[in-house]
Amino acid sequence: MASPGQIEQEKAARRAAIRNEYWRTATNPHLHLRGESVGAFDTGLARFQAMTVNHYEHFKPTGRTFRIGMFTVVIPIVGYAWLLKKERDEREHQYRTGQVAYKDRNFKFI
Template sequence: MADKQLDVKPAEKRAVEAYSKRRVALREEYIKQITNPHRHGTGEGGILFDSGIQRFMSMRATEYDHFKATPKTSLYGLGFVVIPIIAYGYMLKSSRDAQEHKYRTGQVAYKDRRFKFV
């Protein structure tokens, strides 16, 4: 009664279970092959070639060779690099100018200043 799902048809449920079994079997076979200590005896070496992982690693190694600047990537660069740096610089300058103005107009006594050198 607990495994009865009303929103899933029996055919869909069988397909999902078959996919799950296939995936578990492939995972176990991969782990068995990759951890086999006797692979060196067959001349294969200690690695297992996986074409999907190789494509991913090749893509990561050459992604900048195939980069194409578009308006979207330019806006990302502007929004995540240039604007925060300019905003942070403006914030630092305005806060330091305000503090300097208070020092020069006498609103802060010398003994209360933050960076007093003795």
């Protein structure tokens, strides 16, 4: 197992290699003439992008993911729709039974 000092040295070496590659491509005048992009290839960024693209191929539904989906998506939408329906039905009942005068209604024909 590598010691913390070795890990830091390896990280510094990788950063230096990426920095040198960037400066080598950024200062190459022939790449700018051909319209190629300037930048170093970062393997860590490439792995991260590949992981995010392939995330759904490796998704396994479990009880935990089901609960997360239910409590963050389904239940709030259904609850909000139920509250809207209840409030509208109560207001409609008040209008139809004459408890609210026509002039006092929020939405009316002029």
